[in-house]
Amino acid sequence: MTTALSGQEVSRQIGERFPDAVLQSDEAAVVLRGESLLEVAQFLKATPGLEFDYLTSISGVDYLDYLEVVYHLTSMKNNHSLVLKVRCWDRDKPSLPSVVSLWRGADLQEREAYDLVGIAFSGHPNLKRILLWEGFEGHPLRRDYL
Amino acid sequence: MEMMSVYSSLELDRAEGLAIDELIARSQQPIPDPDRWLEEERRPNVLITSVDAVLNWGRRSSVWPVNFGLACCAFEMIATAVSRFDIARFGMELFRASPRQADLMIVSGTLTWKMAPQLKRIYEQMPEPKWVLAMGVCAMSGGTFAGSYSVVPGVNRIVPVDVYVPGCPPRPEALLYGIGMLHQKIAKDSIAVKR
Numbered sequence: 001m002t003t004a005l006s007g008q009e010v011s012r013q014i015g016e017r018f019p020d021a022v023l024q025s026d027e028a029a030v031v032l033r034g035e036s037l038l039e040v041a042q043f044l045k046a047t048p049g050l051e052f053d054y055l056t057s058i059s060g061v062d063y064l065d066y067l068e069v070v071y072h073l074t075s076m077k078n079n080h081s082l083v084l085k086v087r088c089w090d091r092d093k094p095s096l097p098s099v100v101s102l103w104r105g106a107d108l109q110e111r112e113a114y115d116l117v118g119i120a121f122s123g124h125p126n127l128k129r130i131l132l133w134e135g136f137e138g139h140p141l142r143r144d145y146l
Numbered sequence: 147m148e149m150m151s152v153y154s155s156l157e158l159d160r161a162e163g164l165a166i167d168e169l170i171a172r173s174q175q176p177i178p179d180p181d182r183w184l185e186e187e188r189r190p191n192v193l194i195t196s197v198d199a200v201l202n203w204g205r206r207s208s209v210w211p212v213n214f215g216l217a218c219c220a221f222e223m224i225a226t227a228v229s230r231f232d233i234a235r236f237g238m239e240l241f242r243a244s245p246r247q248a249d250l251m252i253v254s255g256t257l258t259w260k261m262a263p264q265l266k267r268i269y270e271q272m273p274e275p276k277w278v279l280a281m282g283v284c285a286m287s288g289g290t291f292a293g294s295y296s297v298v299p300g301v302n303r304i305v306p307v308d309v310y311v312p313g314c315p316p317r318p319e320a321l322l323y324g325i326g327m328l329h330q331k332i333a334k335d336s337i338a339v340k341r
């Protein structure tokens with residue numbers, strides 16, 4: 001079975017390269033600073049021993065205080081997985097860097113997070129609604145929708 | 147030279163959005179079920195009744211459904227079609243991939259507003275006489291998603307429905323029973339009454 005890597009263990013490795021990148025970490029996940037997402041993602045993808053070459057899913061979550069995006073990463077090569085989280089405190093204009101340049105599969109999933117939770121991914125090649133139609137008002141999976 | 151994009155253009159998406167908004171505005175009231183002919187007085191006429199009998203026998207013995215599934219209910223429809231429940235017993239095994247060859251649309255599943263124009267188009271492409279069977283509570287009334295932002299609260303907002311089969315999902319037996327009801331309905335049809 002795929003081993004779920006400890007968030008603390010991976011965050012120690014991240015911290016050696018990017019001292020400010022990690023906000024907090026526990027067994028389950030690593031919470032990153034939004035600005036350092038792209039470089040850390042690049043690091044996780046390229047570093048031998050980690051090699052997260054496959055992005056399983058991206059989910060947008062609304063916690064009312066902040067919006068969160070959860071990245072599930074898998075390494076096909078080493079058969080292990082990791083959960084990355086990034087938070088946005090600005091509800092009006094939440095923005096994060098897009099990871100489409102690293103994992104092509106992020107394309108549709110980031111569009112879904114944009115469509116339903118309203119997080120804008122800067123650098124996305126085609127950021128527009130995917131499940132709902134153009135002209136729909138609001139982002140329905142936000143807790144304050146309706 | 148500009149690269150061909152793999153994405154749909156924004157103009158296309160906007161046009162789609164406008165069409166959907168328009169459809170929502172037009173579909174605020176359910177379309178009445180086409181059952182007026184059930185109550186209308188039948189005029190006895192030897193010619194019409196015997197033509198009716200032959201025509202209706204032919205029509206109900208070979209109802210071809212259009213190959214069209216929307217959500218979880220579609221799997222129950224597929225189960226109905228394969229050997230265990232065997233819809234072929236009712237002359238309906240020919241699920242047609244083209245609406246132009248089909249008489250019955252089994253709306254099996256949740257209809258979203260984004261899908262609604264396509265459903266309407268498929269319905270309009272089917273030749274008369276045609277029937278619609280709403281399968282599952284989603285198709286009947288929106289079901290669990292009735293108050294949702296994206297789901298049509300009942301396909302009778304979009305097309306007139308002849309038979310409703312409740313359930314979430316209805317078992318294949320229920321669908322077969324609904325089809326039996328449709329056969330009874332077709333049997334009462336008459337060329338003298340406008341559908």
Ligand code: SF4
Binds near residue numbers: 316
């Ligand atoms: S009625 Fe139930 S099974 Fe059928 S489409 Fe709706 S949710 Fe799915």
